[in-house]
Amino acid sequence: MDSKDLFKALTFGRPVAAGAAASLSLRSLRDAGLALAVLTGAFIALQLLGASPAFAQADPFAWFEQLFKPPAANRAVKPKSEFHRAAPSHHLQRSRPAFRSGERSFERAPGSRTLERTHKRLVEKPAEKPPEKPAVPPTYFVAVIGDSLAELLGQGLGVALADRPEVGILQKAKENSGLVRDDFYDWTKATHDLLASGEKIDFAVMMIGSNDRQSLRNANGSFEPRSPEWEEAYAHRIEAIASQFRERKIPLVWVGLPALKSERLSEDAIALNEFFREYAVKNGAIYVDAWEPFVDELEQYSAFGPDIDGQIVRLRTADGVHFTKAGARKLAHFVEPEIRRRLDELHPPANPDDANAPAAVETGQPPLTEGPPAPQEASLPPADEPAPLPPKPAAGPVLPLTGPVLAPRGELATRMIQTKPAAANRPQTLVKNAPSEPKPGRADDFSWPRP
Structure with missing residues (x-):
């Protein structure tokens, strides 16, 4: 194999026999x-002479890529991508009004209506508020006076009496006040002034004393806390x-600390x-104890305890004095019954039976009376059939389990009275661990039979 054949094999990729390649000499x-x-140099010169100057300046090494690129006939040409325009819609070709922003007007772009519809579907509609009930003007006013604890109590009463819209809570409390520092705020x-102002007050609630651990001053001098002069x-x-x-004949509830x-x-x-318990009650007030509901078993x-629903929640704030929202609601729970009782005395609830009585008279029917109706002849059973039993009530009377016995031998459980005396050998066997006396014929009777 000569050099010409070797050149063709290296240039055009023709195969060379193994024996021929082995016989090649170094020359x-x-x-x-x-x-x-030589051929490579000639090829490069031809490319440079035939290419434009821009090609040579743009990429001087492009010839290297052209050298090893396959022929153009064997390359797959990738087609250019076409831009397919959507078919026009008739409803989008209609004229659309322009909207103005300042002094410039903009034409609504095609397809913007569709985007607006999509946006309206995606945006969640606000929940419709239920129609509010007609407000009932308050006619029964409860004034809450005292310090910051009284202010929290007033908030709890507002929640507790929410079902009675005719009750209005008047917040008259003063923060950081007390009965000692009358130079800061004189509650007397x-x-x-409150009672003489003419403002309608039907009920009053007083809670004060959390700031009264101070010296008391009056016309006679200054006295230390808990001294006899201070207490007086x-x-x-x-x-x-x-x-x-x-x-003023206004009911007053004085709530303790x-x-x-x-x-x-x-x-x-x-x-x-x-x-508070002694001197407020002596002057016609009602004392409500607030100590037991906010302590533990000891x-x-x-700071934690059961709320009005029985759930263990936080009732007191971190300062150890004031109440949380749940604590204020629990505190109001012990004042609320007295307010409701006085309110029902002035405005008793409507009785549905009384409302039905006039309608019965207008229709010609006899009014409802207590007791069973008089039997009629048509409803009497035949003589050979027993009279029907009266209807059984839905529930019987409530009987306390710890109350006194109202009927003889009506106890729910009695102690059994032993009529026979206990066996004499029972303590001997169980306490002294001594064997009992055998009986004739029993398994523990080992006596010799007598003739």
């Missing part, structure tokens, strides 16, 4: 390499406030509650 390989270099004078002046101010409501987180404050709260302060 043949040198000649073939020289010929290949404030009560007088404090009691006089309680009586002065309660007596003003009694003279709850347990506090500080032991020292709790001790003072217990002492103040005794003053009669200690507890």
